[in-house]
Amino acid sequence: MNFTLKVWRQKNSSSPGGFETYEARNILPDMSFLEMLDVVNEGLLASGQDPIAFDSDCREGICGMCSLVIGGIPHGGQRGTTTCELYMRHFQEGQTITVEPWRAKAFPVVKDLITDRGAFDRIIQAGGFVSVNTGGTPDGNAIPIAKTTADSSMDAAACIGCGACVAVCKNASAMLFVAAKVSHLNLLPQGKIEKDRRVLNMVKQMDAEGFGNCTVTASCEAVCPKEISLSFIAKMNRDYGAAILKGSER
Amino acid sequence: MTLDSKTPSGPLAQKWEKHKFDLKLVNPANKRKFDVIVVGSGLAGASAAASMAELGYKVKCFCFQDSPRRAHSIAAQGGINAAKNYQNDGDSIYRLFYDTIKGGDFRSREANVYRLAEVSVNIIDQCVAQGVPFAREYGGLLANRSFGGAQVSRTFYARGQTGQQLLLGAYQALCRQIGLGAVQMYPRTEMLDVVVIDGHAKGIVVRNLVTGVISSHPADAVVLATGGYSNVFFLSTNAKGCNASAIWRAYKRGAFFANPCYTQIHPTCIPVTGDHQSKLTLMSESLRNDGRVWVPKKKEDCGKPAGSIADADRDYFLERKYPSFGNLAPRDISSRAAKEVCDEGRGVGPGGRGVYLDFADACKRLGEPVIRDRYGNLFDMYEKITGENAYRGPMRIYPALHYTMGGLWVDYDLMGTLPGLFVLGEANFSDHGANRLGASALMQGLADGYFVLPYTIGNYFASAKMAKPSSSNPEFKKAEAEVAAFETKLLAIKGKRTVTSFHRELGRLLWEKCGMARNEAGLKEALKRIPELRDEFWKNVSVTGENGELNQALEYAGRVADFMEFAELLCQDALHRRESCGGHFREEFQTPDGEAKRDDENFAYVAAWEYQGEGKAPVLHKEPLVYEEVHMSTRSYK
Ligand code: FES
Numbered sequence: 016m017n018f019t020l021k022v023w024r025q026k027n028s029s030s031p032g033g034f035e036t037y038e039a040r041n042i043l044p045d046m047s048f049l050e051m052l053d054v055v056n057e058g059l060l061a062s063g064q065d066p067i068a069f070d071s072d073c074r075e076g077i078c079g080m081c082s083l084v085i086g087g088i089p090h091g092g093q094r095g096t097t098t099c100e101l102y103m104r105h106f107q108e109g110q111t112i113t114v115e116p117w118r119a120k121a122f123p124v125v126k127d128l129i130t131d132r133g134a135f136d137r138i139i140q141a142g143g144f145v146s147v148n149t150g151g152t153p154d155g156n157a158i159p160i161a162k163t164t165a166d167s168s169m170d171a172a173a174c175i176g177c178g179a180c181v182a183v184c185k186n187a188s189a190m191l192f193v194a195a196k197v198s199h200l201n202l203l204p205q206g207k208i209e210k211d212r213r214v215l216n217m218v219k220q221m222d223a224e225g226f227g228n229c230t231v232t233a234s235c236e237a238v239c240p241k242e243i244s245l246s247f248i249a250k251m252n253r254d255y256g257a258a259i260l261k262g263s264e265r
Numbered sequence: 266m267t268l269d270s271k272t273p274s275g276p277l278a279q280k281w282e283k284h285k286f287d288l289k290l291v292n293p294a295n296k297r298k299f300d301v302i303v304v305g306s307g308l309a310g311a312s313a314a315a316s317m318a319e320l321g322y323k324v325k326c327f328c329f330q331d332s333p334r335r336a337h338s339i340a341a342q343g344g345i346n347a348a349k350n351y352q353n354d355g356d357s358i359y360r361l362f363y364d365t366i367k368g369g370d371f372r373s374r375e376a377n378v379y380r381l382a383e384v385s386v387n388i389i390d391q392c393v394a395q396g397v398p399f400a401r402e403y404g405g406l407l408a409n410r411s412f413g414g415a416q417v418s419r420t421f422y423a424r425g426q427t428g429q430q431l432l433l434g435a436y437q438a439l440c441r442q443i444g445l446g447a448v449q450m451y452p453r454t455e456m457l458d459v460v461v462i463d464g465h466a467k468g469i470v471v472r473n474l475v476t477g478v479i480s481s482h483p484a485d486a487v488v489l490a491t492g493g494y495s496n497v498f499f500l501s502t503n504a505k506g507c508n509a510s511a512i513w514r515a516y517k518r519g520a521f522f523a524n525p526c527y528t529q530i531h532p533t534c535i536p537v538t539g540d541h542q543s544k545l546t547l548m549s550e551s552l553r554n555d556g557r558v559w560v561p562k563k564k565e566d567c568g569k570p571a572g573s574i575a576d577a578d579r580d581y582f583l584e585r586k587y588p589s590f591g592n593l594a595p596r597d598i599s600s601r602a603a604k605e606v607c608d609e610g611r612g613v614g615p616g617g618r619g620v621y622l623d624f625a626d627a628c629k630r631l632g633e634p635v636i637r638d639r640y641g642n643l644f645d646m647y648e649k650i651t652g653e654n655a656y657r658g659p660m661r662i663y664p665a666l667h668y669t670m671g672g673l674w675v676d677y678d679l680m681g682t683l684p685g686l687f688v689l690g691e692a693n694f695s696d697h698g699a700n701r702l703g704a705s706a707l708m709q710g711l712a713d714g715y716f717v718l719p720y721t722i723g724n725y726f727a728s729a730k731m732a733k734p735s736s737s738n739p740e741f742k743k744a745e746a747e748v749a750a751f752e753t754k755l756l757a758i759k760g761k762r763t764v765t766s767f768h769r770e771l772g773r774l775l776w777e778k779c780g781m782a783r784n785e786a787g788l789k790e791a792l793k794r795i796p797e798l799r800d801e802f803w804k805n806v807s808v809t810g811e812n813g814e815l816n817q818a819l820e821y822a823g824r825v826a827d828f829m830e831f832a833e834l835l836c837q838d839a840l841h842r843r844e845s846c847g848g849h850f851r852e853e854f855q856t857p858d859g860e861a862k863r864d865d866e867n868f869a870y871v872a873a874w875e876y877q878g879e880g881k882a883p884v885l886h887k888e889p890l891v892y893e894e895v896h897m898s899t900r901s902y903k
Binding site: 026027043045046047049050053054057059060061063064065066068070071072073074075076077078079080095096100102104125126129131132133135136139140141143144145146147148149150152153154155156158159160161162165166168169172173175176199200203205206 | 312315316319330331332333334335337339340349351387389390391392393394395396398399400401402403404405406407423424426428429430433436437438440441443444450452475504505506538539541542543544546547645646649650652715716719759761763764765766807809810814815817818
């Protein structure tokens with residue numbers, strides 16, 4: 016298969032960027048999108064040109080490192096799929112494909128297709144944990160947890176922190192990410208104890224990072240590679256409202 | 266130098282308890298005077314960094330990914346073992362210990378393994394308290410399943426992403442400490458050297474991967490939790506970034522490297538489709554709980570659709586050869602059995618390098634919804650990659666390189682031969698012997714980080730009483746200059762071949778000569794070819810761009826340059842070990858029915874290699890494996 020790629024190139028965060036056109040030749044349908052880019056990069060390297068910089072690590076859809084907007088859609092628009100799990104068999108012969116980095120004020124471009132998602136880490140640092148130290152914890156079975164509760168906590172915890180939800184949102188809102196992280200812990204008895212301050216602190220940090228507000232367009236849910244449900248946003252809003260009403264401390 | 270494992274005396278079951286009491290303590294108010302560097306933020310690194318910060322040490326943590334949450338531990342699917350005996354099926358600390366020792370083919374250190382089994386129960390408690398959403402039964406209690414190499418159900422899991430959930434637990438604990446200012450985190454930063462002052466590890470040199478700036482970080486101790494070296498084989502199930510540079514450079518600074526030839530091939534990976542392939546994907550071994558492995562009995566049937574082959578014409582070779590463990594036989598045994606049937610020409614799929622893993626019976630017995638609940642995400646993953654639906658027909662699997670049991674040598678306190686250098690998780694050699702059992706990697710990473718290092722590191726501080734290193738010490742400037750020169754050299758070659766092409770060639774050579782089965786002639790050939798390839802690399806590699814910027818080609822070139830050196834040690838170790846054990850299978854040493862044949866008389870030791878300088882042969886040191894409790898028997902899973 017052959018493709019024409021229009022790829023965003025940007026030297027670093029302080030230089031302006033622009034699209035460059037590349038030809039991808041002799042691509043096999045069984046190649047992943049990133050393997051296709053590897054082939055293009057091998058060609059660039061062989062001719063002494065700077066390869067296209069992009070993030071990836073596990074290449075099996077779990078680490079959340081890969082982060083490309085493909086044809087205008089984060090991760091390329093296959094349901095429940097990360098960029099690294101996208102295969103060329105889903106594209107058409109001769110297609111022109113645009114490839115861009117995540118675009119959001121809170122995710123500045125580092126180089127080409129690589130962005131800085133440190134904002135997500137700082138949101139977790141603000142409250143996305145249970146305050147227990149190592150050791151001295153009760154037996155794992157001391158507190159039974161209903162299977163349904165554990166399952167919905169797991170549904171939220173499946174988030175891989177890739178940031179596609181932010182990249183697709185017209186407001187560049189991080190609500191789906193933060194809601195998933197808050198809900199994962201707030202649903203469990205171990206996390207309930209710090210429920211209020213968790214949601215207050217994480218939302219405060221989210222705002223401080225410059226993410227936009229949520230207007231419930233639900234595009235985040237549509238592109239989420241782990242299919243995190245929008246209902247977690249409703250749940251977080253409820254937790255947030257309750258914490259405010261109670262006048263809870265941060 | 267003699268290798269002292271510092272294994273405590275006394276009965277096996279009391280060694281750790283006694284040792285903990287004997288360890289010297291650092292007074293709480295003094296802990297903040299000690300700086301500790303942790304390299305790596307996977308299960309071992311993140312849990313160690315968080316736990317030490319909680320105790321009061323000043324911690325700096327480094328990772329090459331953009332966030333500590335992305336370390337490769339995240340990719341573990343199946344689960345984590347713990348001797349909880351929640352299922353009342355006869356499990357115990359002793360049984361987990363015994364299974365692990367036996368699974369490791371009697372090539373691990375008894376006391377370490379016992380301690381691992383002992384603290385396994387605390388790990389589950391810790392993770393539950395952190396909010397890890399483990400699978401539960403309807404009654405609200407934790408669910409378990411069984412795993413390869415065990416006859417009890419002791420594996421805890423969180424859907425098919427146990428690794429991610431455990432890592433998130435450790436990452437959250439780490440984030441809490443970062444938020445409190447107790448840990449300074451350095452993402453997108455790669456360690457390029459260990460700095461040794463007065464014979465002790467006293468800091469590291471790193472490269473900021475965004476700006477290219479090289480800098481030094483002095484500390485009172487350095488902890489490496491940088492994972493394994495599977496990627497030396499180019500194709501493996503490891504993440505693209507996984508590399509051996511940190512442990513390799515520590516080796517060149519005086520840390521001994523133990524048992525590099527113990528590499529694990531995982532039986533259930535998706536077969537290779539072509540040359541373009543950048544990595545292999547593993548399907549959790551837990552699939553073998555319900556899936557049945559088979560190939561056609563007759564070669565002629567291999568091309569036919571699986572569904573058209575009658576049950577009588579199928580060879581369920583694991584069930585046939587290992588009736589009591591069946592499809593759950595340990596990884597090395599299952600992998601070799603798959604290779605064998607493919608070598609006989611009975612493999613399926615493109616290139617004949619694959620065997621079926623069939624869920625038809627399980628779907629009939631349990632119903633599709635149960636299978637979907639247990640393995641849904643794995644089936645989805647399989648479909649994404651191959652375009653095939655595994656509910657309708659069997660999966661195709663083939664072994665791939667997955668884990669490395671070898672690593673830097675450590676004593677019972679997890680300290681290497683370089684004092685002040687601690688090594689945790691897959692980066693050390695300590696607990697899995699010649700073969701690791703499924704669901705034990707997560708257990709070891711967390712055991713080391715949460716429950717071993719926080720105790721033992723204090724003993725080092727209290728007994729070594731070393732002066733605080735200063736960043737103005739000339740050793741730091743020297744190491745920085747060496748790192749910079751290494752990079753300048755790579756950039757100056759401006760050759761014709763890409764780093765990938767060298768890496769692929771090296772990987773293929775190792776897979777053929779030092780992979781699932783090895784022999785003297787092949788290893789000697791590899792040992793001849795590796796230096797040639799390395800020479801060519803240093804003459805003809807093309808690395809574009811500059812040093813002072815984000816430069817992925819340069820990062821990769823540095824890692825492959827290290828693999829080029831390490832590969833030689835790997836083959837040397839494989840050549841010297843004239844026996845078969847666990848993941849190390851030497852064709853010359855096998856029983857008449859093709860099973861691995863150990864030589865306890867001559868090889869019941871840990872092989873620890875000491876670096877002697879460029880171009881010089883490393884020196885072998887032996888740590889004899891003394892078994893006080895168990896009897897070395899022939900591993901049998903029949
Ligand atoms: S590279 Fe890890 S999710 Fe894509």
